Amino acid sequence: MTESSAVQFDRVSVRYGQVTALRDFSLDVATGETVALLGPSGSGKSTALKALAGFVRPTSGRVLLAGQDVTGVPPHKRGLGVVVQQYALFPHLTVADNIGFGLRARRMRRAESARRVEEMLELVGMERYGRRYPRELSGGQQQRVAIARALAIRPPVLLLDEPLSALDAQLRADMLDELRQLRDELPDIAILYVTHDQTEALTLAHRIAVMRDAELLDLDTAQGLYRQPPSEFTAAFLGGANLLPATVRDANGTVDVGAVTVNAMAPGPLVPGAHVRLAVRPHTIGVRRDGSGLAAVLTGLQWRGANYRLTCLIAGLDEPGGVSVHADVPSVDGLPRVGSPVRVRLPEHGAAVVARAGAASTAGDAGESFPQNLAGVA
């Protein structure tokens, strides 16, 4: 809770009747910072954004903008830029009138408002489309207009609610580039970006808040969360890591996975002998027909263009039925057949010890400290 926070959620909860959509949510976003709220549907991320925009009223807790409590302030007095999933461009207004809507609502003089609209059209590269109607635009163009409309009022905070989810894959990748560029052009704006797509979060956000079951689970920089996921859920959700049962050998992060010893990154000093989980990214795992590594059986093989995704069942590892892992390997000749025995090689570096089982019960102190009652962390 610093004074420079553009946005501050202070233990915000939102309940609809019996259903809790957001529980005890606290988060600060600094000016110039982009924070992604990442989580599956129903995790409360959109509710958090709506509480900030004033579209839903928190059942408890406070929402602050630039240090001012705005919990009871109606949306039209908050001055935030909002872009929603389906853009919600006003169908009866031209592109220029859509972008100028907020300016006219603020009674800006016509000449000045027209100038600002031109400026915004230029910012999103839509100069020639001012007189068109939204229905005459493609999905990507509509998205640009929605962003221009939100930015026209020069908001200190920009809220983006799954802005790319209505676009096809190619367009989404292009728009992601554009959003990143735009983010760099707007150093004075705090951006809250709601998404269920890890690529969007990793690409755009300075920090990522992982949401689950109406709660904030983990909060850290994008790289931090990816390299050293604090919980099993985050490890799997962000980058689809494999989670292998491991036993701590020494406090510095040397762990045993079955008969294999791995030097892993640890969130803190580990307790030798403790049982932990090792997060291993699919692209770091090697699969060979023979040689060293964990004995396994190849149970699935999927061609994915640039690489193959192999599914291997590692027997043993103290789990009844074995442990299934995914490995992404480059397209090379001589891949083993499904059903044949293989050796799974774990990376010597880069795997991470996950301290927390990732249950929602520990979400309240996510990202601040590691709970003391962990098996693996001293």
Next chain:
Amino acid sequence: MLIWSRSARWPIWALFAAVFLVIVAAPLAVLVAAALATEWNDVLPGGFTVAHLGSALTGENQGSLLVSLQTAAVAGLAAVAVGTWAALALAAAPRWLRKGADGLLHLPVAIPSVVVGLGLLVAYSRPPLLLNGTRWIVLIAHLVLVLSFSYATVSSALARIDDSYAQVAASLGARPALVLWRVRLPMLLPAMSAAAALAVALSMGEVGATIMVYPPDWRTLPVTVFTLTDRGRTFDAAAATLILLGATLVALLILGRVSRGRTTTGVSP
């Protein structure tokens, strides 16, 4: 067309043609023929005349036509205004209130219009609410009867419009009144004009409740048609019906033209 086999299409079309002829085309043809006939004692009408049409457009009948048009215009406008208002208000109301009011607003559809007429007659025949014998009771009857339909049309359109339009408008700094005026109402305009068309069409044809409540100086055209038929002046009744039909069609065309004009050019901000 769901039926792809060529041989199966013919019987289907034939059946449709037969049903259409008997139910729609034949009565209409007979009506037109009767309106233009001097006499009709055989299979086909006797002579041809426009005298009936002439009398339907003059004197008392012309008055009835004007009364019907005015009633439809006032009741239609009022129904769209009240129906839209109700739909907007109930969309934000608590669930129990919405359910209750929804049922109440749909009630006139379920009960016979004669009952509505009788109810109004009983309710407004005593001071201080003495409206019996005035044109207002006719207007109220029409409003009550067409309000259900205009409310249903607008509220179903409103349910299809995502909340995010109003939310985004508010986030851009628009006060609730401005959101209503510049975003919600313009987006409802197509539904409102459809509701107006429906209300006018229903009002122009209403007879059940009107016949219970109309005063001598405010007789709608359908009531006139009814009285003419009752007195055995079938040809005059047919001519008046034809005029009613024409007037309703023209009114609907004008409404359609107006709403299309609004939606293609967009609403000026």
